[in-house]
Amino acid sequence: MNILVINSGSSSIKYQLFKMPSTQPVCSGLVERIGIEGSFIKHSVFPAGEKLSIEKDAFISGHGEGLKQVLALLSEGLHAVIASPGDIAAVGHRVVHGGEHFSGATLITDQVKKQIKKLFSLAPLHNPVNYKCIEVAEQTFPSAKQIAVFDTAFHQTIPEAAYRYAIPEQYYSEHGIRVYGFHGTSHKYVSEQAINWLGKPHSKIISIHLGNGCSITAIKDGKSIDTSMGFGPLNGLMMGTRSGDIDPSVIFHLMEHSGYTLEQLSTLLNKQSGLLGVGGSSDMRDINKLAGEGKDKAKLALKLYAYRIKKFIGAYAASLNGIDTIIFTAGVGENDVEMRAAVCDELDYLGIKIDKDKNKSYQGELLDIGMDDASVRILVVPTNEEYEIANQCFKLLN
Known part of the structure; x- marks a missing residue:
């Protein structure tokens, strides 16, 4: 199963393609300085354990243009890793803020997109860009499942005594003001590696x-x-x-x-x-x-x-x-x-x-x-x- 992962920042897109359940990526890359002078793409393919790298300098006006460039690198040229967009079974999106709504990976629906949009004000540098990349990926990979993985999800196990602020209860119940936490995907991954190592x-x-x-x-x-x-x-x-x-x-x-x-x-x-x-x-x-x-x-x-x-x-x-x-x-x-x-x-x-x-x-x-x-x-x-x-x-x- 080919799963393309998109990890978008305010001016960048990191991506990796995995043929799951393999832990090694088929290829990976970085689109950097989107919308800024000096845009570039670094793309690496890993055939038979080797590493073949391609670098391109080109002004990339927005995240939509960046994803089009990624698709071209995935599907065209001597080192293409897919024949067409239809080869991608799922696109996994890192979404920074999920509020209290999401505690795990979630299939993206219109309702999920509405929730992501509602949280723009809580993660103004990231959620709008994450949302944009979801919309572009829906058009670029129309047959793929679009899935959101939220940075806040890992922290949904924090007990109330730790996530509540010492302000009147109405600000939590009416406005959702509480500790949400971030970098959850990273903390989850490295802690699982440590637990396995510790036994x-x-x-x-x-x-x-x-x-x-x-x-x-x-x-x-x-x-x-x-x-x-x-x-x-x-x-x-x-x-x-x-x-x-x-x-x-x-x-x-x-x-x-x-x-x-x-x-x-x-x-x-x-x-x-x-x-x-x-x-x-x-x-x-x-x-x-x-x-x-x-x-x-x-x-x-x-x-x-x-x-x-x-x-x-x-x-x-x-x-x-x-x-x-x-x-x-x-x-x-x-x-x-x-x-x-x-x-x-x-x-x-x-x-x-x-x-x-x-x-x-x-x-x-x-x-x-x-x-x-x-x-x-x-x-x-x-x-x-x-x-x-x-x-x-x-x-x-x-």
């Missing part, structure tokens, strides 16, 4: 997803029980451009004394803060370079970033009543040796002790980087949201 279904795991967006989740017996992102994806850890936790009084102060509008405040906290606001760049590689050059702002950004993570580890150790393992995943979590070391520093009272040599030896596959005598395992687990989406679609159709 311990009943386990206490802290999963740390560090990319441009960052979140941390407490997972007990394979189920999310708390997570750092809340009603929207702005809360919790410091991120590339998002502030993470901030006292709401700051917002009132800026509105009252500096005349900030809601739009200006949204831009400030979502697009101008985090690593960018403190250190001068939203890319951790740039921050590390600037810190290496002695720039104090970049050094401070690194300290703030690591401190926030450590603080949540302590909180979630309390929520879980202990820890079996912590997981580092996503772009920064998988690739930044120094940040992993900074996060684990001085956490030996919790049983977290990193092995510096093992930490440096990570090569892209699941690795335990903890000291042999430590009571808590420290795992680096490469996330694969696309495969997790394909697997959920496959299970739904079967």
Whole structure:
């Protein structure tokens, strides 16, 4: 069964084609800088374990044009992997916000699309783009089942004491204001990999997803029980451009004394803060370079970033009543040796002790980087949201 997975961002489309139940993709790719000068596509095919890559530079005006380019790469030329759109049995879509309506992979109907649309205001950078890609995929692959996998679904197991805010009940019952959590597809995938590696279904795991967006989740017996992102994806850890936790009084102060509008405040906290606001760049590689050059702002950004993570580890150790393992995943979590070391520093009272040599030896596959005598395992687990989406679609159709 051919399942195409589409993971769309505000200016990008990541995709992978799986011939399920195989865990290895037939091909994968990235359409980047959609609607921006310098658009490009990277497409890789994997025949007989090899990797053949194609790169194209072309202005891509929108996500519709991007998907047309993807279809051409899938079905045309020497390295075509399908004969026609009809060869695709299902298209799995990552949808960021599902509210309380969806707790698993869901066949997309008109009613489901209406629910996704209702949630545009809660995930304004993602849900509208996810919706657009669903509509384009319906036209591009008319015979395929369209399936949504929601980032919020994994967190539907969070207990009420953790997902409710301490505000009057009517704001929850009438407006749905509560913790929803995000990055659920990633946290689900890496925690399942860790559970299999540990051989311990009943386990206490802290999963740390560090990319441009960052979140941390407490997972007990394979189920999310708390997570750092809340009603929207702005809360919790410091991120590339998002502030993470901030006292709401700051917002009132800026509105009252500096005349900030809601739009200006949204831009400030979502697009101008985090690593960018403190250190001068939203890319951790740039921050590390600037810190290496002695720039104090970049050094401070690194300290703030690591401190926030450590603080949540302590909180979630309390929520879980202990820890079996912590997981580092996503772009920064998988690739930044120094940040992993900074996060684990001085956490030996919790049983977290990193092995510096093992930490440096990570090569892209699941690795335990903890000291042999430590009571808590420290795992680096490469996330694969696309495969997790394909697997959920496959299970739904079967």
